[in-house]
Structure formats: structure tokens, C-alpha cells
Amino acid sequence: MNLDSLYSELTLKTNKKLVLLVLDGLGDIATPEQGFLTPLESAKTPNLDRLSKISAQGRMTPVAPGITPGSGPGHLALFGYDPIEFQVGRGVIEALGLGVELKAGDVAARANFCTLDGKGIVTDRRAGRIETAVCEELCALLASKIKKIGDAQVIIQPGKGHRFVVIFRGKGLEGPLTDADPHREGKAIPEVTPVNPKSAKAKKAAELITKFYEQALPIIKDRKPANGFLMRGIAHQPKIASFEERYGLRAACIAVYPMYKGLAQLVGMKKIEGAQTISEQFEAYLNEYDNHDFFFIHYKYTDMHGEDGNFDAKRKAIEDLDNALPLLLEKRPDVLAITGDHSTPCKVKGHSWHPQPVLLHSEFSGSDKLDRFTETGSNLGSLGSFEAKHLLRLMQANALMFDKFGA
Amino acid sequence: MNLDSLYSELTLKTNKKLVLLVLDGLGDIATPEQGFLTPLESAKTPNLDRLSKISAQGRMTPVAPGITPGSGPGHLALFGYDPIEFQVGRGVIEALGLGVELKAGDVAARANFCTLDGKGIVTDRRAGRIETAVCEELCALLASKIKKIGDAQVIIQPGKGHRFVVIFRGKGLEGPLTDADPHREGKAIPEVTPVNPKSAKAKKAAELITKFYEQALPIIKDRKPANGFLMRGIAHQPKIASFEERYGLRAACIAVYPMYKGLAQLVGMKKIEGAQTISEQFEAYLNEYDNHDFFFIHYKYTDMHGEDGNFDAKRKAIEDLDNALPLLLEKRPDVLAITGDHSTPCKVKGHSWHPQPVLLHSEFSGSDKLDRFTETGSNLGSLGSFEAKHLLRLMQANALMFDKFGA
Numbered sequence: 001m002n003l004d005s006l007y008s009e010l011t012l013k014t015n016k017k018l019v020l021l022v023l024d025g026l027g028d029i030a031t032p033e034q035g036f037l038t039p040l041e042s043a044k045t046p047n048l049d050r051l052s053k054i055s056a057q058g059r060m061t062p063v064a065p066g067i068t069p070g071s072g073p074g075h076l077a078l079f080g081y082d083p084i085e086f087q088v089g090r091g092v093i094e095a096l097g098l099g100v101e102l103k104a105g106d107v108a109a110r111a112n113f114c115t116l117d118g119k120g121i122v123t124d125r126r127a128g129r130i131e132t133a134v135c136e137e138l139c140a141l142l143a144s145k146i147k148k149i150g151d152a153q154v155i156i157q158p159g160k161g162h163r164f165v166v167i168f169r170g171k172g173l174e175g176p177l178t179d180a181d182p183h184r185e186g187k188a189i190p191e192v193t194p195v196n197p198k199s200a201k202a203k204k205a206a207e208l209i210t211k212f213y214e215q216a217l218p219i220i221k222d223r224k225p226a227n228g229f230l231m232r233g234i235a236h237q238p239k240i241a242s243f244e245e246r247y248g249l250r251a252a253c254i255a256v257y258p259m260y261k262g263l264a265q266l267v268g269m270k271k272i273e274g275a276q277t278i279s280e281q282f283e284a285y286l287n288e289y290d291n292h293d294f295f296f297i298h299y300k301y302t303d304m305h306g307e308d309g310n311f312d313a314k315r316k317a318i319e320d321l322d323n324a325l326p327l328l329l330e331k332r333p334d335v336l337a338i339t340g341d342h343s344t345p346c347k348v349k350g351h352s353w354h355p356q357p358v359l360l361h362s363e364f365s366g367s368d369k370l371d372r373f374t375e376t377g378s379n380l381g382s383l384g385s386f387e388a389k390h391l392l393r394l395m396q397a398n399a400l401m402f403d404k405f406g407a
Numbered sequence: 408m409n410l411d412s413l414y415s416e417l418t419l420k421t422n423k424k425l426v427l428l429v430l431d432g433l434g435d436i437a438t439p440e441q442g443f444l445t446p447l448e449s450a451k452t453p454n455l456d457r458l459s460k461i462s463a464q465g466r467m468t469p470v471a472p473g474i475t476p477g478s479g480p481g482h483l484a485l486f487g488y489d490p491i492e493f494q495v496g497r498g499v500i501e502a503l504g505l506g507v508e509l510k511a512g513d514v515a516a517r518a519n520f521c522t523l524d525g526k527g528i529v530t531d532r533r534a535g536r537i538e539t540a541v542c543e544e545l546c547a548l549l550a551s552k553i554k555k556i557g558d559a560q561v562i563i564q565p566g567k568g569h570r571f572v573v574i575f576r577g578k579g580l581e582g583p584l585t586d587a588d589p590h591r592e593g594k595a596i597p598e599v600t601p602v603n604p605k606s607a608k609a610k611k612a613a614e615l616i617t618k619f620y621e622q623a624l625p626i627i628k629d630r631k632p633a634n635g636f637l638m639r640g641i642a643h644q645p646k647i648a649s650f651e652e653r654y655g656l657r658a659a660c661i662a663v664y665p666m667y668k669g670l671a672q673l674v675g676m677k678k679i680e681g682a683q684t685i686s687e688q689f690e691a692y693l694n695e696y697d698n699h700d701f702f703f704i705h706y707k708y709t710d711m712h713g714e715d716g717n718f719d720a721k722r723k724a725i726e727d728l729d730n731a732l733p734l735l736l737e738k739r740p741d742v743l744a745i746t747g748d749h750s751t752p753c754k755v756k757g758h759s760w761h762p763q764p765v766l767l768h769s770e771f772s773g774s775d776k777l778d779r780f781t782e783t784g785s786n787l788g789s790l791g792s793f794e795a796k797h798l799l800r801l802m803q804a805n806a807l808m809f810d811k812f813g814a
Contacts, residue, residue, distance in 0.1 A: 029773025029789075032461060036774050059789065063812060064410055065797035066804030067417070070813035083813070084413060093814035233814075348771055351811055353804040355791065375789065376776060385791025 004246075006405070007393060011248055016334035016399035018249065018294045019285070020392075022078060023321060024071075024260075025303030025344025027356035027375060028314070039302075039314040039346065040357070041374045047325040048338070048359070052373040055361040058383025059375075060391060062342045068353045074341030075263045079296075080247070080392030081240065088266065089175055089235020095165045096262020098157045102237045107168040107175050107205050109234040113138060113226035114162075120188045120228075125181075126162050127226040138226055139164050145219050149211050166231065168208055174201040175235035180209065189213070192234060209234065242268025243294065247396065252288055254281045255298035264296055278320065282327040289331050297328075303351075306344030314346060335362040335398045337391060338373070358383065358391060362398035411653075413812065414800060418655055423741035423806035425656065425701045426692070427799075429485060430728060431478075431667075432710030432751025434763035434782060435721070446709075446721040446753065447764070448781045454732040455745070455766070459780040462768040465790025466782075467798060469749040475760045481748030482670045486703075487654070487799030488647065495673065496582055496642020502572045503669025505564045509644045514575045514582050514612050516641040520545060520633035521569075527595050527635075532588075533569050534633040545633055546571050552626050556618050573638065575615055581608040582642035587616065596620070596637060616641070649675025650701065654803065659695055661688045662705035671703055685727065689734040696738050704735075710758075713751030721753060742769040742805045744798060745780070765790065765798060769805035 028038035035042075062069045063083050072093045073083035091108035102108060113135060115124035139158040146154050152170025159165065177192040192209050194202030209231065221227055243251040245268075253264030254272045261271050272288055275281040278299055285295050299321055305313035328336075339358035342351050357378030370377045383394070396402060435445035442449075469476045470490050479500045480490035498515035509515060520542060522531035546565040553561050559577025566572065584599040599616050601609030616638065628634055650658040652675075660671030661679045668678050679695055682688040685706055692702050706728055712720035735743075746765035749758050764785035777784045790801070803809060 029771065030776060031773060036776055038773075059791050061791075064413070064800075065793060066800035066809060067413070068804070068809060068811050070811050073813040084410070087813065090814045097814075345771070345773070347773075352771070353801075353809070354773065355789065375773075379775070379787055379789055379791070385793065 007402070010402040010405055011396070012401050012403050013248060014399055014401050016293070016401070017289065018335040018395050018399055019297065019328070019333040019337070020078060020295070020395070021297045021299070021328070021336065021338045022075070023299045023302045023318070023338065023340050025306045025342060025351065026340030027343025027345070027354050028306065029343070029345045029347055029354055030375070031347050034311060034346070038375050039311055040318055041376065043315045043318040043322065045318060045322040045372070047322045048373045049371060051325075051361055052359060052370050052377070054365075054367050055359045055373070056365040056383050057360070057368050057370055057373065057378040057381030058358050059355040059378050059381070059385050060339065060358050060388040061355050061385065062353070062388050066353045068351050069342050070351065071259055071341060072263060074351075075260065077388035078339070078341055078391060079243070079267050080389060081267065082389050086238065086240060088238065090233025091165065091175070091235050092237050093259070094159070094233065095157065095167055096266065097259040098159050098165055099258040099262070100155065100157050100165065100167060101265065102167065102262075103169065104237050104239045105173060107173045107234060107236045109166050109209070109231040111164050111166050111229050111231045112162045113164075114228045114230050115225040116228035122182055122185050122187060122189065122228070122230070124225060125185055125230065130162050130226050132158070132160055134226065135159070135162055135164060138220060138223065142216055142219060146212065146215050149208055149215070152208055154212065162226065166212070168205065170208070172201050173205040173208070173236060174199060175205060177202060177206050177209065177234040179230070179232045179234070180213070181230040181232050189228065189230060192231070205234070205236075237266070240267055244268060247294070247392070249294040250292045251294040251296065252292040253296045253298070254284050255296070256281070257298070257300050260298040269296060279324045279327055282324055285328060286331055295333070302340065303344045306346055307350060309346045309349040311346045335360070335395045337395050339391065355385065356388075360394060360398065364398050364400070414809070417809040417812060418803070419808055419810055420655060421806055421808050423700070423808070424696065425742045425802050425806055426704065426735070426740040426744070427485060427702070427802070428704045428706070428735070428743065428745045429482070430706045430709045430725070430745065430747050432713045432749060432758065433747030434750025434752070434759075434761050435713065436750070436752045436754055436761055437782070438754050441718055441753070445782050446718055447725055448783065450722045450725040450729065452725065452729040452779070454729045455780045456778060458732075458768055459766060459777050459784070461774050462766050462780075463772040463790050464767070464775050464777055464780065464785040464788030465765050466762040466785050466788070466792045467746065467765050467795040468762050468792065469760070469795050473760045475758050476749050477758065478666055478748060479670060481758075482667065484795035485746070485748055485798060486650070486674050487796060488674065489796050493645065493647060495645065497640025498572065498582070498642045499644050500666070501566070501640065502564065502574055503673065504666035505566055505572055506665035506669065507562065507564050507572065507574060508672065509574065509669075510576065511644050511646045512580060514580045514641060514643045516573045516616070516638040518571050518573050518636050518638045519569045520571075521635045521637050522632040523635035529589055529592050529594060529596065529635070529637070531632060532592060532637065537569050537633050539565070539567055541633065542566070542569055542571060545627060545630065549623055549626060553619065553622050556615055556622070559615055561619065569633070573619070575612065577615070579608050580612040580615070580643060581606060582612060584609060584613050584616065584641040586637075586639045586641070587620070588637040588639050596635065599638070599641060612641070612643075644673070647674055651675060654701070654799070656701040657699045658701040658703065659699040660703045660705070661691050662703070663688070664705070664707050667705040676703060685731045686734055689731055692735060693738055702740070709747065710751045713753055714756060716753045716756040718753045742767070742802045744802055746798065762792065763795075767801060767805065771805050771807070
């Protein structure tokens with residue numbers, strides 16, 4: 001029997017409030033240069049400390065041993081979806097990141113302007129890294145000239161620098177397709193083809209993109225240096241059971257950055273807009289408390305400073321979060337999980353494979369008698385080591401959302 | 408999606424040096440008679456202690472909960488191959504243990520001399536446990552008379568006492584076959600048959616072995632007491648993707664005992680010969696440093712003394728290893744893992760199912776702030792509990808050999 005079916009079968013309705021507070025890239029490693037401390041260990045966190053004393057802790061493998069996840073797989077796992085089973089193409093992630101509201105079946109591509117010579121050979125894959133304003137103008141021009149191809153709607157959204165995304169919204173389309181990108185200069189743009197040659201839907205999507213090129217290239221052919229464009233990671237938004245279908249939970253997302261709103265939307269969470277600071281995010285939670293069962297609250301700065309390798313700034317970001325925490329606890333959720341979507345160690349200056357610590361508090365979490373929430377402490381916790389995709393089930397269990405299995 | 412395909416897809420080339428130091432049977436259990444200490448805990452290990460302070464630790468299940476592995480599955484797991492998926496027949500392991508260089512497709516059998524009566528009934532399954540010299544002479548006699556059967560080459564290699572192995576090297580052969588062994592006295596030697604009756608290759612191998620019996624038995628029929636022989640565990644060497652194919656790593660094996668050289672050879676490691684002591688093994692590593700990316704260094708004595716139930720000797724073996732360790736660290740590898748292939752607790756006097764401790768050191772391992780490398784300490788480590796087959800993936804991650812998964 002499939003484990004997901006078992007969980008579904010056992011699911012009860014309990015009207016509890018669950019909060020998943022994600023400190024992006026929270027996990028870190030203790031190194032000699034850092035005095036054998038992580039930012040979380042070195043931060044002053046009186047509010048997390050208080051919570052720790054009445055919580056369980058554990059250590060989560062984000063995807064599989066040694067695998068470093070991007071934000072997509074990292075969050076899908078936290079949302080309880082197996083990140084290897086539910087793979088979301090780069091084009092889709094990029095579109096979500098630019099705030100495009102995708103629908104199931106939409107085919108999305110990461111694109112960027114490039115320079116072509118008279119024979120259509122790519123001479124600069126990034127068109128001299130044109131400025132964002134130029135990119136925006138070119139995207140607006142293309143969007144004004146190409147609104148539809150056949151019965152499919154075309155959506156063009158500029159990004160930073162030479163980057164943009166193109167979305168094809170129509171019936172019977174799917175990815176993945178091969179790249180319209182030679183991946184080096186001195187070659188022509190290859191035609192896209194279905195990765196699975198047996199897929200009629202992917203064939204239709206490939207034909208659409210070929211027609212898009214036929215119409216779009218003449219529009220910009222006299223521009224310099226951006227007289228062409230490449231497309232990669234062409235994929236469709238997969239059909240994913242929504243949070244409500246899967247867990248029976250009305251879920252809301254309180255995030256600041258578009259990528260995380262997009263990932264939440266992918267699983268059918270309602271976006272609560274407007275909050276810019278973590279205090280405002282917690283206030284939004286208080287205001288919306290009665291309207292939802294599950295709140296995903298995303299805090300970006302731990303990851304951002306980890307990426308910069310800035311230990312002090314990452315520690316400060318944790319202290320700022322801790323400082324705001326009493327606001328969240330004004331209406332204490334029945335179940336509260338605090339964790340990261342992965343580690344972003346200052347030493348690595350990027351996402352990593354290191355298991356992230358997790359704190360789980362509820363009336364039934366028990367206490368691991370740990371004075372603090374830290375990487376080292378979480379190694380000792382009662383939750384043990386487990387895959388991040390199981391956290392949501394543990395949250396449900398703590399909300400008494402599962403009936404007994406068997407007699 | 409298969410996890411191995413995912414790892415393959417993400418693999419990068421980084422030119423790092425990885426060392427897997429296996430203290431065979433390292434893991435042990437603390438018992439009241441031992442003063443609640445394991446040999447590792449009671450040993451003086453200043454060099455391991457120093458390393459521990461800058462390393463991560465964890466506890467590995469060799470195969471699956473409660474399963475006690477032989478050396479084959481134990482090492483295959485450490486080499487990153489699922490020991491349940493990649494099963495290697497006993498005949499193959501035995502041949503590897505006797506130093507025979509097998510090729511993919513070779514069919515190998517464990518054999519031993521026995522005593523038959525006038526009607527071909529087995530009267531002593533071990534031929535009175537003849538001496539090794541007699542076995543060697545009988546094997547030489549058989550080998551001189553039977554070099555080929557049909558187009559298949561026959562290789563006969565004596566072992567200890569009444570034991571030997573027979574290898575059939577030809578085209579289109581495979582195992583497994585049923586045993587040419589009644590498994591008790593008072594019965595005739597049964598004819599071998601394919602375990603899978605649909606395999607034409609196994610049928611061919613079975614016919615070959617029947618012919619081998621027809622030719623071999625008359626040669627020794629007048630010998631006493633060894634006038635017959637039994638064959639068991641008849642299997643072929645499976646085709647296994649080599650270390651280089653699987654991980655992109657040029658691997659070398661520095662082992663003293665033939666079994667471990669054989670297991671390393673099974674996955675395509677290059678054998679570095681000549682070293683007899685652990686210091687000589689570490690020196691061989693230093694000499695070969697530039698020629699390989701991955702070094703498997705095997706230390707036998709922890710297992711040997713565990714098998715004897717000799718606590719003090721096992722502790723001493725650990726101290727000897729620790730004493731030699733600075734030599735290895737003269738050219739510190741980028742990633743160093745120190746562990747066992749399983750536990751061989753003195754109390755058990757044999758291999759066991761108990762998870763073995765593992766220490767992992769790299770620039771990115773972080774520190775678990777543990778003063779020593781011990782069974783009890785490793786329970787507190789950031790690597791948590793995991794299956795031994797994942798260790799190699801963690802080593803690769805620590806060598807920054809994996810690209811990010813997803814955007």
C-alpha cells in the first residue's frame with residue numbers, strides 16, 4: 001500500500017491551527033574559524049530558547065543523502081511532497097519566481113536575449129548582458145506583437161538583465177522539451193523537440209515554440225546587441241494535488257519574495273499579500289488566524305546572508321526573527337514547526353546537503369529538555385534523523401489529525 | 408526517478424582526493440563485563456581524538472535493521488552499491504578471497520574434497536579434513552589434467568584444508584546453479600541444475616559442471632580419503648558498473664588480505680600491492696596520491712580480534728591504527744571517512760548487525776564538537792543514523808561533486 005493513501009485514509013478533521021515557519025537556509029556548520037559555532041548557536045534567541053524547552057527537535061535530510069536542493073525541491077519536501085517524485089522544471093520555477101501565476105498544464109521556459117550573426121549563429125549567449133530596462137522594453141515589444149499562437153496564449157515576463165520567461169497557455173501541452181540553446185557560442189539555435197518522443201502533447205508544445213521563434217525573431221532582428229533569444233528548461237506546470245485535497249487543510253502563504261509565493265501557489269495555498277517585514281508577516285497571520293488551518297510563513301534573510309558567507313548578518317537575521325517571535329505566539333498555533341528548507345552554511349556560501357534542524361511544538365510534542373534550538377542540540381532530539389518530506393505528517397499527527405492505524 | 412540516476416545526473420568533476428579508511432568490524436557493544444566500554448572507547452586514540460574535533464559523526468546500518476553482513480555486502484555498501492541489489496554469489500566471494508582475478512561472466516564454485524564409497528555415496532563430507540598440502544597436490548593434479556571443457560577454461564585454486572574453488576571461464580555462462588552437495592552424508596552427489604530453469608546460459612553452465620565431474624572423479628578415484636568433491640554456491644561474477652563509471656572517480660585499493668582486494672577489483676579499483684602493515688599502507692597512499700581520486704584502505708585486525716572475542720587485542724589494534732594515522736594525514740585528503748564494514752563485537756565473536764560508527768572529515772563536514780570518535784559519541788553526531796550505502800554519496804557531497812538539484 002502506498003503510504004500517501006494510508007495517510008489519506010487515516011486523516012481526520014480537527015480544526016487545529018498549524019504553522020510552518022521556514023527560516024530559509026537556516027542550517028549551518030560549526031567550523032574552527034567560526035569558533036566551532038553556527039550562526040544559530042551563536043545568536044541570542046531568548047524566545048526560541050523558551051520554546052525549545054517545551055518542544056521536540058530533530059534533524060532533517062532535505063532530499064536524499066548528499067543532495068543539495070534548490071528552493072523548489074526544498075519547499076516541496078517541507079510541504080510534504082516527495083521532491084524526487086514531484087519535480088518542477090526550471091522554466092516553471094523561474095516563472096513562479098517572477099511572480100507569474102501559472103496554471104496546471106502551462107508550459108514555461110527560461111529565456112534570455114542573445115546576439116546572432118547574419119547566418120543565425122549565436123555570437124554572444126547573453127547579448128552583452130543588456131540592462132534590465134532594455135530587456136523590459138524588448139519583452140513589452142514582443143508581448144504587444146505576439147499575444148497568441150494558434151489557440152495558445154503567450155505570456156512574456158521580463159526578469160533581471162538579459163533574462164525573461166515565456167509561458168504558453170493552451171490545451172494539450174506538456175514538457176519537457178530540449179533546449180533552444182546550443183549552450184555555446186558559434187552554433188545556431190537548435191530546434192526544440194520533445195524529451196519523450198512519444199508524447200503528442202510535447203510534440204504540440206515543440207511546434208508552438210518553433211512558430212514562436214518564426215514570429216518573434218523578425219520583430220527584434222535589427223536590435224543590437226539583443227537580436228535573438230535562447231530558451232531552456234522548457235517544462236509544464238505539473239498537476240499536483242492541492243494542500244486541501246492532500247491534507248484537508250486550508251493553507252495560506254505569508255511570504256515576501258515571489259519565488260516562495262509561487263511555490264505555495266503550486267500546491268494551492270492562498271497568498272496573503274502586503275507584509276514586508278517578519279513582524280508584518282506575523283501580524284498578517286494574527287489577522288488571518290480564523291480563515292485558514294495552515295500557515296506557511298517564509299523568512300528569506302537567513303539564506304541570503306548564508307549565501308554571502310556573512311556569519312554576523314546571518315546571526316543577526318536569526319536574532320531579528322527571535323525578537324519578532326512573541327507576536328506569532330500571541331495566538332499560539334496548535335502545532336508550530338520551525339526549520340529551514342535546507343542549510344546555507346556561511347562556509348559554503350550557497351545551499352548545501354547538510355541536514356537542517358527542526359523544532360516541533362504542540363501540546364503533544366513532548367519536551368526533549370533542550371535549553372536551546374541549535375544544530376548540535378537537534379542531533380539529540382526525539383524526532384531523530386528523517387527526510388524532510390515527513391515533517392508535514394508529523395505536524396498533522398501533532399494536530400491529532402490521524403486516526404489509529406489498525407485495531 | 409531512480410535515486411542513482413539523480414546522483415549521476417548531478418555529478419561534477421572536482422579533482423578532490425577522497426579516502427575511505429575501513430577498520431574491519433570496528434563497531435562493538437559496551438557490556439557490563441567490559442566495564443561498559445567498547446574497545447574503541449577504551450583505546451587511547453590521540454590522533455583520532457584530534458580529528459574528531461573537526462569532523463562530523465554518525466551511525467550506519469550496514470544493510471538493513473538486524474541484518475549481519477558478510478564482508479561482501481559490508482564492503483559493497485561502503486562502496487555505495489546497494490548490497491541487496493548487488494548480490495555476489497558465495498563461489499565468487501570465495502574465489503576473490505583466494506586471490507583469483509575474476510572476469511564478468513566467470514562462473515565460480517566453492518568446492519571441497521570428500522570421501523565417496525564404492526557406490527558414489529558421500530561417507531565424509533570433508534574427507535577427514537585433509538591437510539592443505541594434500542589439497543594443493545590434488546588441485547594441481549586436477550588442473551594438470553583438465554584445462555578446458557569444450558570452449559570453457561577451467562581454473563582450480565586450492566584453499567585451506569579440504570577447500571578449493573573452481574572457475575569456469577567461457578562465453579554465455581551464468582549462475583546460480585543448485586549445489587553439487589547432498590548437504591549430509593549417506594547420499595550421492597546430486598547433479599547441478601539451473602536455479603532459474605529458463606536460463607539457457609545457466610543450463611550450459613550446469614552441463615559444463617556435469618562434464619567436469621565426469622572427467623575429474625576418475626582422476627582421483629583411488630585417492631584416500633579424498634576420492635571425491637562437492638561444489639556449492641555456484642554463481643557468476645555479475646556485471647557491476649565500475650567505480651569510475653558510477654562516480655567518475657579513479658579508485659585504488661590498498662589492502663593486505665586477498666578478499667578485500669577481490670571486492671575492490673569487483674568494482675574496478677586498481678590494486679596497489681606490496682604494503683603489509685598499516686604504516687606501509689599509508690605510505691603507499693602517499694606515494695600514489697597523485698594517481699587516483701579515491702583510496703580504499705583496509706585494516707583487518709579489528710575484525711580478526713573481535714572474531715576471537717579478544718577485547719584487549721582489538722583495543723590494541725585500534726591504538727596501532729591511531730599511532731600510524733599521522734602518516735596518512737601528511738597529505739590530508741579533501742574528504743576522509745573512517746568506519747567499519749560492520750560491527751564485530753567481542754561479545755558476539757563474529758560479525759553482527761549493530762550499526763557501526765562513522766567519522767567524516769572535510770573542509771565542509773563541520774564539527775560535531777565531539778572530543779572522541781566512539782560508538783556512543785557517534786550517536787550524537789550530525790550525520791544521524793543512515794544506511795551504509797549512502798556514505799559514499801556523503802563523501803562525494805563533501806568533495807563538492809554534486810550540482811544543486813532543482814532551481
